[in-house]
Amino acid sequence: MIDSAFRCGTIAIVGRPNVGKSTLMNGLIGQKISITSPKPQTTRHRIHGILSLDEAQLVFVDTPGIHLNGGKALNRVMNRTASSALEGVDVVMMLVEAGRFTDEDARVAQLIAHVKVPVVLVINKVDKIQPREKLLPYLAELGQKVAFTESLPISAYDKKHTQLVINTLIKHLPEGEAMFDEDMVTNASSRFLAAEMVREKLMRRLEKEIPYGLTVEIEKYEVTPERVIIDALILVEREGQKRIVIGESGGMLKQVGSEARQDLMRMLDSRVHLQLWVKVKDNWSDDERALASLGYQ
Ligand SMILES: Nc1nc2c(ncn2[C@@H]2O[C@H](COP(=O)(O)OP(=O)(O)OP(=O)(O)O)[C@@H](O)[C@H]2O)c(=O)[nH]1
Ligand SMILES: [Mg+2]
Structure with a gap:
């Protein structure tokens, strides 16, 4: 049967x-x-x-x-x-x-x-x-x-x-009907995935404790007929980390931005304008309230 x-x-x-x-x-x-x-x-x-x-x-x-x-x-x-x-x-x-x-x-x-x-x-x-x-x-x-x-x-x-x-x-698996539309590959938002793509490039390029002291927030996500415009804010815990993330003459940030943009264009099937910013937010990774407001549950 x-x-x-x-x-x-x-x-x-x-x-x-x-x-x-x-x-x-x-x-x-x-x-x-x-x-x-x-x-x-x-x-x-x-x-x-x-x-x-x-x-x-x-x-x-x-x-x-x-x-x-x-x-x-x-x-x-x-x-x-x-x-x-x-x-x-x-x-x-x-x-x-x-x-x-x-x-x-x-x-x-x-x-x-x-x-x-x-x-x-x-x-x-x-x-x-x-x-x-x-x-x-x-x-x-x-x-x-x-x-x-x-x-x-x-x-x-x-x-x-x-x-x-x-x-x-x-x-x-149990018998049962599909829970999601068949063309859906994730229920994560494009905004979230964009932040993650940027974090991946930072994770891969930065050494020691630096990748663990940063998080990425999307400040602007705008879809126009020509392109998707994304402003991403990289939060670090100390001034020294900010300098490293930016890199000499902004070199590190440039590389990270260009790699993340490639992934995002593939993912969104659109041209992408990606702008990265870096800001210090003291101790965000050890502060339960800061974590919650940054989307960590
Ligand atoms: N050689 C080999 N490397 C693998 C294989 N699967 C994953 N990797 C590598 O292992 C490393 C970790 O892979 P991830 O998928 O990020 O591992 P993870 O379990 O999700 O890690 P966390 O998110 O940190 O918990 C990456 O460098 C991968 O390329 C495999 O089958 N063979
Ligand atoms: Mg993993």
Whole structure:
């Protein structure tokens, strides 16, 4: 008998920072929605990515990497944002990095130990382990450390692997009608995505603690027949950071602006005029009220 019932559900993507959650979500929906970088703690919000197929609709929820040590208020908010994403979803997809299992992975395993829905454990970045057989003892060990329903060793960059993830997830989704219009890839606003694209370039270009002390706010977002006009404000915590973000003769800001503009033009399918500003806002990342007003929940 052919099972032809349409399936639809939400899938939380959780794991410690830097395991490839956002890269995988973008790969699964075939479009860049969530920003990525080689640095941990890139994602700060919950970000929905929607994949609409003939037989199912998969609603992914990308989350900030769950990390130890409360640290600043922003860190606590990020951990809360991630763990609360486990509530009310139909499937939990936990990511680990092939060959590694840290205390932060153990924390994630502990958080998902009691969820009532299927847990798909994705062992990402298998491309980094050669030959593959080296992974076998690691895979056996994971069975003791994570309570999962099914596990999949993959590389988020590999189309065949992402297809396998999709097929596996569909099996675990409940029957039901689509929740979103089929041409919708995210429910995030263009304004939010614009701020994120700018933050991604800053995250990738800046070193040490600088990327962690900044946030981006969109001050103006105007759509005209010719182009989209965007003014983005980069908030930093100290004068010294402002100097670094601007760079010598404004060089850093120029590069960041030009890279972000390329992404935005692709995303918005329009010409884009992007203007960047930098301002100091003392201690915003450790101030609960400032965080709330900056859109961190
Ligand atoms: N070699 C390899 N690198 C990968 C793979 N998937 C992701 N990466 C890289 O891993 C780094 C982290 O990826 P992200 O997608 O930003 O990781 P994340 O889990 O979303 O990180 P946070 O948002 O900080 O929690 C980036 O440099 C990616 O390019 C993979 O399958 N193989
Ligand atoms: Mg991420």
